[in-house]
Amino acid sequence: MTRNHARLTPLAESLPSSVPFVGPETQERLRGRVFAARLGANENVFGPSPKAIAAMQIAASETWMYGDSESYDLRNALANHLNIDPAHIMLGEGIDGLLGYLVRLIIGPGDKVVTSQGAYPTFNYHVAGFGGDLVTVPYSGDHEDPDALITKATEVGAKLIYLANPDNPMGTWHDATRVQRMINSVPAGCLLVLDEAYVEFAPEGTAPDLLPDDPRVIRFRTFSKAYGLAGARIGYAIAAAPLITAFNKIRNHFGICRISQSGALAALEDQDYLRDTILNVAHARTRIDEIARENGLTTLPSATNFVAIDCCRDGDFARRLLGALVERDLFVRMPFAAPQDRCIRVSAGRPEDLDAFAAALPEALKVAQAD
Amino acid sequence: MTRNHARLTPLAESLPSSVPFVGPETQERLRGRVFAARLGANENVFGPSPKAIAAMQIAASETWMYGDSESYDLRNALANHLNIDPAHIMLGEGIDGLLGYLVRLIIGPGDKVVTSQGAYPTFNYHVAGFGGDLVTVPYSGDHEDPDALITKATEVGAKLIYLANPDNPMGTWHDATRVQRMINSVPAGCLLVLDEAYVEFAPEGTAPDLLPDDPRVIRFRTFSKAYGLAGARIGYAIAAAPLITAFNKIRNHFGICRISQSGALAALEDQDYLRDTILNVAHARTRIDEIARENGLTTLPSATNFVAIDCCRDGDFARRLLGALVERDLFVRMPFAAPQDRCIRVSAGRPEDLDAFAAALPEALKVAQAD
Structure with a gap:
């Protein structure tokens, strides 16, 4: 009747009524029970x-006022922080929201x-959408395999290539030289989506230099991870100015929460705290290991705020282990696809x-062993 | 080069890189100067x-935690507040965000x-988008003219009809009987988008009864207006369950700010405060008059938190008046289209x-008169 x-x-x-992730x-x-640890x-x-x-x-x-549609102060x-022109930056409702806009544009x-x-998976969800x-x-x-991604993109005439560096869900990374080489190899007609959500946790020399006029790549960063503001929903894109401007064709201009803009700005200004966080996360990674x-x-090895634990068996074993952990009130996740699904993924926690x-x-x- | x-x-x-509204x-x-009053x-x-x-x-x-992707508590x-099943409700990043999703679906x-x-204009922006x-x-x-809208929709085979009740930018409204008659006349294959952003300010008998299984209409309401949370970005849709579920095909599941969910829930629970607000707004309307x-x-006459002041001349006069008010640090707007653009629109303010x-x-x- 509705239809x-x-x-x-x-x-x-x-399309299925799917959700890329089932929230905690x-x-x-x-x-019917809360988690004891949210990892x-x-x-x-x-x-x-x-x-x-x-x-x-x-x-x-x-909050009675709408947020600034241009996120001017934060942008x-x-x-200033990145030493680039604001014309290269677009703020959005988390990287997820911005990925949706980018996919819609292209x-x-x-x-x-x-x-x-x-x-x-959320990128894939937008592509399917x-x-x-x-x-x-x-x-x-x-x-992730930059050479294979480039080769495949060339072969199929792709309009977008996705690479997360550092990678989620594995936590692995490539150094800046390797990523820059990949950028240099992006075929004509194709744009590299470089998701750097975790980049603040990575060693120096992981992120290629910001060359924001480069039309071959759009980079995504966020206040959800190192800055600890996941619930605020603020991510940003860095790209050539014409591509940044194109987001204004379709985005929800007043979509970013006013409170979140204030929070992100203050978080950005407290780089000392960010450094402490990065140390805390490094200690937590060691402890998980x-x-x-x-x-x-x-x-x-991980350049992120999580660690992939290799269970050294197959995906079924890891899924059983995950289930047993969840039963014991530990919220953890694991990679979806083989052979990475032999691992479980544990976020850096407090002691x-x-x-x-x-x-x-x-x-x-x-x-897990008994089953 | 970018292209x-x-x-x-x-x-x-x-598409143009347009913005439906230029923010204050x-x-x-x-x-280069702030407004003295934001109206x-x-x-x-x-x-x-x-x-x-x-x-x-x-x-x-x-805020280190993502918001609940289902907005379960608020939903x-x-x-409970509306006495309907939660399966009829979808939360989103303001009505603007939800309108975008709806247009994308259809x-x-x-x-x-x-x-x-x-x-x-923001609805039109999404349609164009x-x-x-x-x-x-x-x-x-x-x-707004329900009969003309229905007739035109039938004539052109429209998939969506938009009606705001009460109306923005004029503040006028139709009573529930008239709107229900319109709902009853929605042609097959067409869905009425009933924007009730201002409905809490309207007299009793403005909103038709909620019959949320009715497949002919989807209603939109918000925490941005009567609840005073514009900056939080929380709106909601009320519709038949299959249509509500369809939003899960495409929405940014974790797109709503966690803080905003808490604020909206507490605002909803304080109906006494809402009543005070509605009185304050009514007083302000009288004062504007x-x-x-x-x-x-x-x-x-207005059933909203703003008043359209009829300048009783043409659009050029009203635009000159608006410009002169803006020069005097008053943030006000006016209707875009003739003949409504003989008015300026002033939001209910504090004394x-x-x-x-x-x-x-x-x-x-x-x-304005001298020019």
Whole structure:
């Protein structure tokens, strides 16, 4: 009956009502029990700068006003911080929101997009949502494979290539030289989507120099990870000015929360706190590695705020282990695709979060081994 | 050079980099001076409930977590408040964000959409953004014309009809009987988009009963207006469950700010404060009417938090008056289309805001008359 009035487009009709990720609150409702540690969504448990919290508390009383549609102050502060012109920056409702806009700008039915098998599902969701044709190449040694991505993009005439550096869900990374070489190889007619959501956690020399006039690449960064503001929904794109301007053709101009703009600005200004966070995260990675090894597992090196623990068995084993951890009130996730799905992915937690993980892991492993 | 790599879709290529509204902050930057009174965006200067502000201040320290992708607590509280099933409710990044999703679900290139000449530009922006073909009918006596909208929709085979009740930018409204009669006349294959952003300000008997299984209409409401949370970006749609579910095909699932969800929930729970706001707004409307009459102008009756002041001359005169008010640091707007553009539109302000307006208006009128 509804369909007689709400006539969906053929594309919309064909799409599943899917969600790229089932959120922890949803899982808690399904379980009927809250998680003891929230280590599954690569949220930054160390939280934002107290100065960002204070700024948001002040902004809360100004919420009767729409946010600035240009995010002028934040955009200029970012430009200053990155030493580029603000014309190269577009703010949006998280990287997820911006990826949706980018895909909408470029991808229509049948257009080809290349990504790695098991890379970011939300990007794939947007590609499917605009009728794009997703082509995948395998990871190579738990790294995304720049050469294979470029080769495949050339072969199929792709309009977009997706690369996360550092990578999610594996935490691995390529150095700036390798990524710049990839940028230099992007074929004509194709744009590299370089997702740098985790880049602040990575070693010096991971991000290629910002050459924002380069038309071959658009880079995405966020306040959700290192800056600890996942719930605020602020990401940004860095690209050549004409491409940045194109977002104004379609974006929800007043879509960014006013409070979030204030929080992100204050977070950006507190680089000391960011440095502390990065240290805290590095300690947490070390601790996750220790816990894994105490249990006979290994870990992958990580340039992010999470660690992929290699269970050294197959995906079914890792899924059983994940299930047993979730049963023990640990919110963790794992890669979707083989062979990376032999791992589970644990976000950097506070000492008490990782103590809970350390306490649960031995029993969970026993359950997974017994099944 | 950019276009060689970022190959926009033909539709995206054809779109202007437009913005439906130039925000007040943008205007302030262009002017080099802040506004003395912010009465142009129909923001609610009385602000949200203090309980909402307090809830957001608490939530600010929890912003390291993504918001609940299902907005479960808020959605259920709304369902309870409206006495409908939560399956009929979809939360989104303001009505603007939800309108974008709806248009994306239903409108493809060449699909027809009917609205009134001079009605909500952001809806038109989304229709253009997905290649839809917008067909307009005139207002009738400063009211949107339900019969003309239905007739035109039938004639052109429209997939969507837009009606705001109460109307923006005129503030006029139809009673529930008239709107229900319109719903009953929606032709097969067509969906009525009933924008009720201002409905809390309207007299009893303005909103038709919620019959959320009715497949002929989708209704939009918001926390931006009566609840005073424009900057938080929370709107919601009410419709038949299959259409609500369809939003999950394409929406940015984690797009709503976590702080905003908390604020909206607390605002909803403070209905006493809402009643006070509605009284304050009613007083402000009366005051705007007095100011207008003291200056030889008239006003249109309004069921919203703004008043259209009829300058009783043509659009050029009203535009000159608006310019003179802006020069005197009053942020106000006016209808875009004739003949409604003989009016200026003033949002309900606090006494001090309206005092500033009252002080500026006589001089501004002199300037407009002299030009």
